[in-house]
Every structure is written in C-alpha cells, then in structure tokens.
Amino acid sequence: MNDRLPHEKGFHVSWDQLHRDARALAWRLQGHGPDDGAWRAVVAITRGGMAPAMIVARELDIRTVDTISVKSYNHQEQAEPRIIKTPDMEIVGDGTGVLIVDDLVDTGRTLEVVRRTMPKAHVATVYAKPQGRPQVETFVTEVSQDTWIFFPWDMALQYVKPYRGDD
Numbered sequence: 474m475n476d477r478l479p480h481e482k483g484f485h486v487s488w489d490q491l492h493r494d495a496r497a498l499a500w501r502l503q504g505h506g507p508d509d510g511a512w513r514a515v516v517a518i519t520r521g522g523m524a525p526a527m528i529v530a531r532e533l534d535i536r537t538v539d540t541i542s543v544k545s546y547n548h549q550e551q552a553e554p555r556i557i558k559t560p561d562m563e564i565v566g567d568g569t570g571v572l573i574v575d576d577l578v579d580t581g582r583t584l585e586v587v588r589r590t591m592p593k594a595h596v597a598t599v600y601a602k603p604q605g606r607p608q609v610e611t612f613v614t615e616v617s618q619d620t621w622i623f624f625p626w627d628m629a630l631q632y633v634k635p636y637r638g639d640d
C-alpha cells in the first residue's frame with residue numbers, strides 16, 4: 474500500500490454512466506481538431522482507455538484507432554509506468570491531430586510517459602483527479618484525489634440486504 478491509500482470514497486460508474494460520460498467527452502472534442510476541426514486518429518491507452526476511445530471514435534467518425542500499452546498499477550498499488558507497446562508511429566507521427574484517450578487521470582504519471590511519445594497530441598480523459606489534471610486538455614468529470622473510481626468492467630451486480638431485515 475502506498476500513501477494515497479486507503480481511498481476514503483468510492484465512485485462507482487455503471488456502463489450506462491460511462492457511455493454517457495464518454496459521449497459528453499466526444500461532444501467537447503468535436504470540431505476542435507487542428508486545421509478543419511477534424512481529428513485524424515485516436516490512440517487508446519490500454520486497457521481502461523479502450524471503451525471510452527471506442528465511443529469517442531464512433532461519435533466523431535474516426536476510423537483510425539490504435540493503442541499504446543502502459544503498465545503502471547498492480548491493483549491499487551502504483552509502480553513506475555512502463556510502455557510495453559507503442560502505436561504505429563508512421564500513423565501517429567508527432568501526435569498532430571491525434572486524440573489520446575484514457576478512462577481517467579490520477580497522478581498523471583501514465584500520461585506523462587505517453588505524452589513524450591506524441592508531444593503534439595491532444596489528451597482527453599473521461600474522469601480526472603486534481604493531481605493529474607495538468608496532463609489533460611479535455612475531461613468530463615473531476616473527482617477528489619482520495620476517491621477511487623470503480624469502472625463497470627471491474628464490478629458485478631449483486632444482492633444487497635434491505636436496510637431493515639431479519640438479522
């Protein structure tokens with residue numbers, strides 16, 4: 474455990490909420506690409522950025538989608554971020570007209586590493602915590618640093634006991 478833990482609050486995001494928030498992100502990005510306002514390509518930061526990137530690419534009609542793989546957390550413990558797979562650099566170039574999409578920015582360390590590979594790209598996340606905010610150009614919802622965001626792919630529906638029960 475590191476000193477950011479334990480997180481005092483949990484923010485639980487359903488698929489429906491994620492879909493709406495990723496669409497809101499696309500809405501904010503629409504028409505803000507360089508030159509004619511269009512974006513050339515989307516690069517998703519795996520794995521969490523893949524679902525939001527798919528939704529953004531669909532809304533903005535972007536057909537070129539690539540990935541960059543960064544490993545930085547083991548469960549809730551953070552280690553040094555490492556790029557373990559780069560996008561096709563012939564396509565992304567210096568990042569001009571490219572949207573880098575991730576589910577959230579927390580400390581900003583993942584994006585710091587990713588940005589170096591595509592310095593002119595536009596970075597967008599669905600959620601942002603204050604420490605990482607300077608690394609992001611566009612986001613939808615900010616949560617406090619001591620909030621842990623739970624994504625739908627890490628959760629399941631389950632029975633909840635009524636407030637007033639037998640035991």
Ligand SMILES: O=P(O)(O)OC[C@H]1O[C@H](OP(=O)(O)OP(=O)(O)O)[C@H](O)[C@@H]1O
Binds near residue numbers: 521522580
């Ligand atoms: O701003 P930071 O403090 O660097 O943290 C944010 C990153 O951490 C999570 O990914 P993770 O490395 O856990 O991998 P995953 O996307 O495969 O779940 C999240 O999806 C972001 O990519």
Ligand code: HPA
Binds near residue numbers: 623
């Ligand atoms: O709040 C979070 N939720 C899920 N994954 C994360 N990776 C860094 N911060 C978080």
Ligand SMILES: [Mg+2]
Binds near residue numbers: 518519520521575
């Ligand atoms: Mg991630």
